[in-house]
Amino acid sequence: MRKIRRRFTYKIAALLGILTVVLFLLFIGPQEMDRNEKILIIERSIRSTMNRGACRLPQLPLDDPEVMKYYHAVDQIQCGNPHDDWVTCEKSICFVKPEISATQGEVICTYTDVMRSTDYNSKYGKSTKTKEPYILRASDFVKVVCHSSTSGNSWYGMAFGIRDGVAVKPKTPPQVPIYAGLAGGVADIVAEDNNPFVPKHFNVLMFGFDSLSRNAFQRKLPKSYSYLVNDLKAMVLKGYNIVGDGTPQALVPLLTGYTELELPETRTRMPNAKNVDVYPMIWKEYARHGYYTSFNEDVPNIGTFTYRMKGFAEQPVDHYLRTLYLEAPNMWNRCVEHCIGHQPDHVVMLEYTKNVNIHITNMSWHIIFVTNLQIHIYL
Structure with a gap:
């Protein structure tokens, strides 16, 4: 009698499992896989009469009590004595x-x-x-x-440090405009390159704080904001809006010119997903023009292209700090949480970037680094 009941229980459990899979494929699967339908819905929304009104930039107060009550001072990361x-x-x-x-x-x-x-x-x-x-x-x-x-x-x-032996990159004639503001296209770009009074290449540094609004940046990092605006005369894009909810959704368009939906599937949980190498990253274009490249993040377990995506099959850039952060936990008694040796993770990233700048003196470089640690944990 017990054997019959046990077999019956197994059959019911198997039936429920199969039913769950079928329901998932019917009601959840198509929504995830039909990317073209999502793009169509977005395009219709953009063209909707609801989106034809004047664009009014909101003037949000910096020190509103309803917001400031959630801000508090945090302790500095203690990693010991660097000496x-x-x-x-x-x-x-x-x-x-x-x-x-x-x-x-x-x-x-x-x-x-x-x-x-x-x-x-x-x-x-x-x-x-x-x-x-x-x-x-x-x-x-x-x-x-x-x-x-x-x-x-x-x-x-x-x-x-920054290793020797990275191959000098050949400079190729520009085929895709890499300079902004040249409406004439390739002809104007070539003319600019041939002009002896115009610098041939500019070093490019993109420094990003993940999940941080402009107002939050001003509240938590007022000295940095003042230095950017008053000393460096930086341009503040007050009308900029992210094009998606999440780090990849915001960063992928900046680095590729496409939304995630317009690019090949790279999410780990999706069938037939590809590595992120298929993305037309902007650093590939810079490398083609003779630049040394670097892309760095300071928290590998929530990396932009590795948290829910498959990551890169090949090393994507010349200098890639992720390898160091992956190895740090293996030095268990030399690396406390959020530290490598006696330096905080974000300081390591800044020092590494400085080393790139010092080491590569006769060639141009293009560096992108995004700090996740300070934002997700401390800001």
Whole structure:
């Protein structure tokens, strides 16, 4: 009797499972997969008479009590004393700090390259044991183990710089306009390039704070806002609106010129999804024009192209900081939460960007970096 009841229970459970899958495919699946229908609905909404009114920019107060009651001061990230790190890198050269040599005596270090395997895993290169400076060639990142025969003390951690050996990119004649404001198209671009009084290339730096409005930026970072507007004479796009709800929905159009719906499917949970390599990222265009490229985010577990997308199959840019952040948790007793060694994650990203600027002096660079840590956790 018990066996019959058990078989009956199994059959009911199997039937309910099949029914759940069928209902999902019938009512949820088509809504997710029919991208063309979504685009059509959006296009109809744009052309609707409801959207033909005058565009009035709202004048929102900065210090409204209803908003300010949700703002509060936060403690700084505590990562320890940066002077406790034995090794640092400048450009492509990693070395024991002079103050460490002065207190520890002769120090011998083993440097192991940390290289990208995938967007979710890193791998180790060969190890080099030396007391001389180490030159980064295979990777921008190294795991370092040091020992002082004089004091008997040891240290291990991570270091980063900008490696040598990145191939010089060939400059190609512009086929797609890369400069704004040239209505004449390719002919005007070529004329600009041939003008000896016009700079041939400009370095480009895009610095983004995820999930932060203009007013919130002014409230939480008033000194930065003042420096941008008053010192750098930055242009504030007061009428800019995001074109989607979410980081990828807002960032993808900025980097590709297309909405996510107009591009191939890359979401992990969807069948036949592709890697994000298929996106026409703007850094590809810059690379084609001879630029060195870099794309960096400081929280890998919520990365723009890896949280719900499949990530990149190949390393997307020349200098890719994600590899360092992936390896940091493996240095469990040297990296506390939100820190790499004795530096906060966002400071590491800023230092890495500065290194790119210092190292690449005879060529142009295009850098994009987005900080998620400060916004999602502290702002």
